[in-house]
Amino acid sequence: MARTEKAISKTSVNPRSVPKKKTKIKKGYAGWLFASPWIIGLLLFYALPVVSSLYFSFTTYSILQPGDFIGFKNYSDLIHDHLFWKSIGNTVYFAVIFVPLSIIFGVALAMMLNMRVKGMSIYRTVFFLPTLVPQVALAVLWMWLLNPGFGLVNGMLDKIGISGPAWLGSETWSKPSLIFMSLWGIGQAVVIYLAGLGDISNEYYEAAEVDGANWFQRTFYITLPLLTPVIFYNLVMGVIGAFQQFTLPYTLTQGSGKPNNSLTFYVSYLYDNGFKYFKMGYASAMAWILFIIIMILTLLIFWSSKRWVHYQGK
Structure with a gap:
C-alpha cells in the first residue's frame, strides 16, 4: 500500500x-x-x-500598369545595357579608392585625436561637424569650392602657380572630386575608431615600453592589430555604403551624371529607371543584382576576417 x-x-x-x-x-x-x-x-x-x-523583377511593372510576366528578360537586357556597366564601373572605382582611403585617414585622425592634448574635445567636435551637414548642402558647398572659374580651390592653386582642372566638369577629375568630398565627412567613422582605441588596455603599451618598443613598433604591433575588429566593422559598412552612393553624385549633376556619365552611379541609374522612366521591373532587377553583389562582397570580407582580425584575449 x-x-x-x-x-x-x-x-x-x-x-x-x-x-x-x-x-x-x-x-x-x-x-x-x-x-x-x-x-x-x-x-x-x-x-x-x-x-x-x-x-x-520578372515583369514589366511600371507603377502605372501592373505589367506582364517576362521571366529573365530584364536581367538579359541589363547585360546588354551599356549605361548599366558604366554605372557599375563608376561605383566600383569609387568603392575601391574611397573605402581604403577612409580607413587610412580615419585611423590616422583617430590616433591624433586620441592624444592627451589640452582642448582635444574641441578638435574632435570640429572633425565630427561635417557629418552633420546634409548631403544636399554638402554638394552645393563643394560645387562652389570646386568651381573652375571662381572656386576657392582653384584660386588657391593659382596663387602657387598651378592651373587647377575643371574638377566636376572633367571626366578625369569628377570621381576623384567626389571621393575627396566623401572623405571630408568621415567623422562618424573616426568616432568609432576613437571608441576602439579607448578599449585597448594600457597594460599592452606599458609592457611594450618596458621591452624598449618605440612609437612605430607600438602602433604596428599593438594598436593596429587590436583595432582590427573596429576596422573590420567600418570596412563592411564602408563597402555597403560605397555601393549605395546616391545623394551626393545625384545632387551634383542634377541626375544627369555629367560629364559623359562619369558620375552616373549604380543606385542613381536604378533610381532613374524606377522613378524617372517608370521601368520599375527593370529597376527591381537592378536592385537584386546589387543585393547579390553586396552579399558576396560581405561574405568575402567575413571569410577573410579570420586571417587578419584579432580580438583581445585571443
Whole structure:
C-alpha cells in the first residue's frame, strides 16, 4: 500500500504548477502583443516589399500598369545595357579608392585625436561637424569650392602657380572630386575608431615600453592589430555604403551624371529607371543584382576576417 501511495503521489499533478504554466502562457501572449507593432511593421514595410520586388523583377511593372510576366528578360537586357556597366564601373572605382582611403585617414585622425592634448574635445567636435551637414548642402558647398572659374580651390592653386582642372566638369577629375568630398565627412567613422582605441588596455603599451618598443613598433604591433575588429566593422559598412552612393553624385549633376556619365552611379541609374522612366521591373532587377553583389562582397570580407582580425584575449 505504501508503495502504491508513493507511486500515485509521484504521478499526480502538483496543483501549484498549473497556475505557473498559465502565468507563463499569459506572459508569452503579452510579449507577442507588445512586439506585434514591430512584427507587423517588419512584415509590411520590409518582408512584403522584398518579396514584391523579386516578383516585379520578372515583369514589366511600371507603377502605372501592373505589367506582364517576362521571366529573365530584364536581367538579359541589363547585360546588354551599356549605361548599366558604366554605372557599375563608376561605383566600383569609387568603392575601391574611397573605402581604403577612409580607413587610412580615419585611423590616422583617430590616433591624433586620441592624444592627451589640452582642448582635444574641441578638435574632435570640429572633425565630427561635417557629418552633420546634409548631403544636399554638402554638394552645393563643394560645387562652389570646386568651381573652375571662381572656386576657392582653384584660386588657391593659382596663387602657387598651378592651373587647377575643371574638377566636376572633367571626366578625369569628377570621381576623384567626389571621393575627396566623401572623405571630408568621415567623422562618424573616426568616432568609432576613437571608441576602439579607448578599449585597448594600457597594460599592452606599458609592457611594450618596458621591452624598449618605440612609437612605430607600438602602433604596428599593438594598436593596429587590436583595432582590427573596429576596422573590420567600418570596412563592411564602408563597402555597403560605397555601393549605395546616391545623394551626393545625384545632387551634383542634377541626375544627369555629367560629364559623359562619369558620375552616373549604380543606385542613381536604378533610381532613374524606377522613378524617372517608370521601368520599375527593370529597376527591381537592378536592385537584386546589387543585393547579390553586396552579399558576396560581405561574405568575402567575413571569410577573410579570420586571417587578419584579432580580438583581445585571443
